[in-house]
Amino acid sequence: MLRVAFLIPLLPLAGFVILLLSGRKLGNPLAGWLATIMVAASFVVTVVVFAGLFRLPAGGRSYTQNWFTWISAGHLHVNMGLLVDPLSMTMAAFVTGVSALIHLYSIGYMEHDEDFPKFFLYLNLFVAAMLLLVLANNFLLLFLGWEGVGVCSYFLIGFWFERDTASSAAKKAMIFNRIGDAAFLVALFLIYERTGSLDYHTVFSHLGSVGEPSLVAMGVLLFAGAVGKSAQIPLYPWLADAMEGPTPVSALIHAATMVTAGVYLMCRINPILYRAPDAAHVIAIIGAVTALLGATIACAQNDIKKILAYSTISQLGYMFLAAGIGAYDAAIFLMLTHAFYKALLFLGAGSVIHAMNDDQDVKTMGALARLMPITAVTFFIGWLSIGGLPVFSGFWSKGDVLLNGYGFSPALWVVGALTAVLTAYYLGRAYLLVFRGQQRWVEARKPGDRAGLKPHDPSWVMSVPLIVLGALSAVGGLINLPIHPDLDFLDRWLSPVFASRLFQHHWGLGGVWTFALIDAALALLGVALAVALWGHASERPAFEPVVLQRAWYIDWAYDRFIARPSTEVAIETSSVVEAKGIDGAVNGFAWLVRSTARHLRKVQTGYVRNYALGLAGGLVLVLAYVLTRAS
Amino acid sequence: MGSLDSYLPIFFMVVLGIAFASLSFGASKLLAPQRPTSAKEAPYECGIVPTHEPARRFPVRFYLVAMIFVVVDIEVIFLFPWAVDSQSLGRFGLVEILVFAASVFVPFIYLVANGALDWGPIKRVRPVESQPDRTSSSTVRHVGPPNDQAA
Amino acid sequence: MKLLAVLTIVTPHVNYVAILPELILIGGALLLLVSGQLVFAKIPTAFYSIGSGAIAAAALVASLVIWHDVQARGPFTTIADSVAVDGFAIVFLVLVSCILILASAIANDFLVREGIDGPEYHVLALLAGSGAMLMAAANDLILIFVALEIMSIPLYILAGMDSRRRESGEAAIKYFVLGAFSSAIFVYGIALVYGATGSTNLPQIASYLNTNIITSNGVLLAGLGLLLVGFGFKVSAVPFHMWTPDVYQGAPTPATGFMTALAKAGGFAALLRVFFSTFGVLRTDWQPLLWAIAIVTLLLGAILGLVQRDVKRMLAYSSINHAGFILVGLAAATSQGISGSVYYVFVYAILVLGSFAVITLVGGKGDENHDLDAYRGLGRRQPVLAFAFALLLLGQTGIPLTTGFLAKLYVITAAVRAHSYALAVIAMLSAAIAAAFYLRLVFLMYGVKLPVGSGGDEGALSLPVTGEPDDGLDPTGSVPTGVNIGRVVVPVPTAVAIFVTVAVTVVFGIWPGPLVDFVHAAHFLF
C-alpha cells in the first residue's frame, strides 16, 4: 500500500498539467471541479498510505521511495524520492484534506471571476509543491517544494494583479521570502559541506562528527529560512499584506499550509536542534515574542482579514515556541488544529466579505448572525477553538504547548498565557463586531454602495467546507488528549520521528489537570473581556491605540530605514556606478573584443596556403616548445 | 663517415653529371653568337610557327580510369604479404583475403554500373526520365553557374 | 628476407562481435552502394535514408550488446591488441550510432529538397561513421591513423557534395589539402613515436614509458607534438583551426552538422585516449602545451564568432570555442577532466546536430539563406521551430537546466581541481563572450530590441562602431535584399530529429543522472 505514495504529489501535478493544457476549454466550473477531484483523490491516496504505514510496527514506520537519481555531480548524489514516515504522512493528510475542502469552497467563491481556471491551476500547483515539500526525502527536494509554494504564493497574492495593492503585496511577499531563502540555501551548502550529503537519513546519521558551532549555524540558518516562510520576527510584515489575495488563498496558503512549512522544517531537523540547543533557544524566544506581538496587533485591527492574518502570525509564533523547546508533537498538534480553525475562520470571513459586497471593515458590519446562521455558528466555533475554551480543539493543543513551556521556563509560560488571553479577546471582538450589535451596514457610509444589500449564507459548495471544518475544530482535540496516557494518539504516532527531543517534562495527571483549569480560566477571561468591552459598543478608541493599529510602526520603520535608503542607493548606483562605471567597463570590454575580432578576422584570408602556413606555424611552435623540454 | 664509402661512386657520378652539364651550358654561352629573334625565342624551334596551344585538358574519363586503376593497383599491396605466407596463414588468411577482395569488388560493381569504365559513345544504363520542370535554362545551371563564363 | 625468417607468423584472434558495429556500418554502406545498381529502377532517396538509419540503428544495438558484454566481463582487446573494447570506446560507439541515425533523417529532407539522388551521401556518412568508431576503439597508432582517414576522406567528399554551389567545391578543396597535410604530419609523428618506443601499440608504448627511463627524449616528444598537431587539426584547435570556418560555411548544411559532430567525437576520442591513457606519464611535458592551445582556442573561437554574419560560419567559430572547452578537460589531465570532456563531446554532438538541422531548414532551397537576417522574427513566424532553435542555442551557451551547462561545469570544475585557475577563468570569460552571439541570434528571432543606451547595433553588446557594415547588424531592421524570410518548410523526419535533440538537451539538463552515469562508464579505460 505504501507503493502508491508517489501518486500523492503527482495527482495535483497532473491536475495542474491538465489545467495548463486545457483549462480555458474546461472553463467555469468544470476546471474547479477537476482541481478539487484531483486533490480529493490525493487525499484518498494519502489515507490509504497512512493506513498502510499504521499497520507497520511502530519502530519500522519509515519507507523511502526512490524514483531516480536526480543529480549526480562529483560526490553530490541527490535522489528524487519520497520519505513516508508518521510526520510526513500526518502533514500530507492534513494538507490534502484541508486543501480539498478549500478547493471546494473556491468553486463558489471564485464563481464570478474571469480567471477562474487560472486560479485552480495555481492552486493545484501549490498543493503539488506543498506535498513535495512535505514528502521529500532530502533537503534539496524540500527546497524545490519550498520554492514552489513560494512562487505559487506570489502568483496567488497577486492574483488580482490589476490592483496596485495586490501586485505590490505579492512583491513584498517575494522579497521577504527571498531573504529567508538565501539563509536556507547557505544552510544547504553548509549541511552538504559538513556531512557530504543532503539526504535526511545520511545527514542525520553523520551529525555526530559535526562540531557544535556548525550545528548551531545550520539550525539558525534553517530557522532564518523558516522565519521568512512562516512570517516570524523580523520577516513577518508580508503576511498581513498577503491578504490582498483571494480569501480561499489566505485560508489555504497563508493560514493552514504554506506558512506552517517553517514549523514542519523545524520538526524535521529535530536531530540537528537536539545537538544545537543554542539554536533551539533562539527559535523558542523568537516564537514567543512573535506570538505576543501578533496578538497585540490583532487587537486593534479593523480589517477582518488583517485580524486573522496577525492572529496567524501569533499562532505560528506559538508553534515555533513549542518546536524551540523540543515539544515537536505539541507543535504539530497545534499546527493541525490551527489549520482547522484558522481555515474555518478565513472561510467564514470569506462568506461575510462575499455577503458584504467585498467590504472587509468589521466596523461597518454587525448583526449578521440572524441573516447568516451557518456562517455565524461556525465562526463562533472557530472563535471558541482558537480562544482555547475547554473541549474545543484549541484548548487541548494550546494547553499542550503551555504545559511544555512552563516545564522549560516559566517566563515562556507567562508570555504564552498572556497571548492566550489576548487571542480569546481579539477574536471575540471580531465575532461580536461582525455578527452581533447593530446592523451598521444599513446606514451606508458610501451611498449607493450597500443599496439593496441582503446578506445571506453562501451556496452549499461554500457551506459544506464550513460545516466540516467547524466540526473538526470542535472535536479535533480528540486526536491527542493528554488526560490519559492511552489517549494521546498523536504523541505516540509521532514519537519515532521525534526520538531526539531536547527536553521532556513529564507531568503527573494532577499537574495536567491543574494546567487545564488555569488554561480554561485564561480563555474565559479573554472571552469575558471581549463581551464586556464589545458586546454593545463598536467604538472604543482607548482599546484600539494608534500604535497597535499601525502595527507598532514596524512596517513604517522598514519603509523608512531600509526600503527608502536602499532605493536611494539603488537609484544612485544605477545612474552613476552602473551607467558610468560598470556599463562603461562592459561596453569598453565589448569594444575591445570586437575590435580585436575585426583585426583577427583578417588573418582568415581565404587562401589555402595561408591556412597551411598557420598549420605549419603551429607545428613549428609546438616543436619549439618540445625542444625546450627535450633532454 | 666510413659508412658513406659505399656511396662514393654515386657521388662521383653526380659530380661528373653536374660538371658536364654546366660545362656544356657554359661553353655554349661563351662560344655561341647571341642574336635572338622572335622566331628563335618561340618554343619548338623547328621552323614551324605553332598554330594553337597544345590540349591542356584531358577528358575527365581519363582521370577517372586513372584513379580507379590506382585504387585497385594499391589494393594488391595487401595481396603480396598474404601470398608470401599463404601456407602458414591457412584458412584464416584465405577467408580474410576473400573478404577483403569482396569488399574491393563491391565498389567495382558500382563503378561498372555507373558507366565509369565505358569508353566510346555513352551508353545510358538507366533510361532518361522525362523531367517536365527541366528547361534549357535549368540545364545550363546544371553545367555551371552563369557567372562562370566570365572567370 | 632475413627479417621475415626469424618471425613465426601467429594468426591473431579476431573477436568479430567486438568490431560488429564497425562491420555493420561498412557492410551496410557497401550494400547500400550496390543496391541501387542491382535494381534497374530508380530508388527513391527515402529508401536510402531509411536504410542508412536502419544500419546505424543496428550498429547501435550491436554497441549496446558489447556494452553488456564489457559490463559483465570487463574491458578486453582483440585483433592482436589493436582494438580496445572498453567503456570509453563504447560511449563513443553509441554516440556515433546516434549521430548517424539523426543525421540520416536530417539529410533525407535536404537531399529530397535539393534533388540529389543516389546512395552516395548516405554511404559516405556510414563509412565516415565507421571511421569515427574505429578511432574511438583503436588501440594502435597505425589503426588510429587508418581510422582517421576512413573518417576524413568521406568527409572531404561530403563537404564538396553540393556541386551547384561553388563554395561547396572550395570547401572540399581546402578541407582536403589541409587535411592531407595534417595527416602527413600525423603519420610522421607516429613514425617518430614508433622509433622512440619501439611499438605503435598504445598499451605497449605505455608500459615501455613506465618501465624505461628515457635519457634522450627529443624524438619521442617531437613525435608527440606532431600527433598533437594532427589531432588538433581534426578537432579544430587553434592554430590548426583555420579550415573550420570556410569548410563549415561551404559544405552542404546537413553535412556540416554531421561533420562537426562526427569529427569532434572521433578526434577527441582518439586524442583523449592517446594523451591521457598512453602518454599519461609524460603529462608534465604535454600539459603546458595543451593549456596554451586550450586558451587560444577558447578565446579565438569566442571572439571571432562575434563578428560573423553567416550563421554557419558563426557556429564554426562556436565549435572552435567548444573544442577549447573540451581541451580544458584534457588539460586538467585527471580522470574527472576526461569524464568532463567525454560528457562535453556527447552533449555538444547532439546540440550541434540539432542546430544545423534547423539551419538546414532555414537555408531553404539552394542552401544559401544563411544570413543572420533570415532569422529575424522567426519567433513570430514559426514559434515552435524558433523555440527549438533557441533552446539549442541556449544549450550551447551553457544556460542552466540544459545539458550544455553541466558540460561546461564539469570541465571547469576539473580545471579548478587541477589548480589551473587561469584556464578556468578564461574558459568562463570565453563562455560569456560566446553567449553574446548565441543570444544575439535568439534575440533576433524574437525581435527583442535592446535598450538604446547599450549600443547601436541590435543584440550585440557593443558601442556603436563606425565603418565595416558587414559586421554586427543593421539597426534599422530592414531586411536586406536577397534574404528570404518566407515560411520555412519543416519536413517530418527533420522535425523528429530536432525534437529528439531538444528533448535530450532539456531532459538530461534537468535530470542529468542517467547521461552522466553512462558517460562515467568511460572510466573503464584501458
Place this chain on the structure above:
Amino acid sequence: MSVSATWYLTLAAVLFTIGAVGLLVRRNVLVMFMCVELMLNAANLTFVTFARRLNDIAGQTAVFFVLVVAAAEVVVGLGIIVSIYRRRPGATADDLHGLKG
C-alpha cells in the same frame, strides 16, 4: 658496408621539410598534393628505418597501410580537384578564396 640509420632519418626529415615547404609555396593544387605525398613517403622511410634498427616487422607493415591510405587520398583528391577545376581552366589554389573572414 652499411649506412648509419641516422642518415636515413635525416634524409627523411629533409624530405618531410621539403614537402611541407613545397606545400606552402606552390599554388598549383596538384603540386601541393604531390608535396603531401612526399611528406607521407618521408614518414614511410622513417618507419622502415626504425623497423630495421629495432629489428621489428611492425614498422614495415605500417608502410603498407600508409601507402594504401595515401593512394586513397590521391584518388579522392584527384576526384575533388578534377570536379572543381574542370569548370575553371588553369586555376590555382589562390583562385579559391571566396570564403574568408
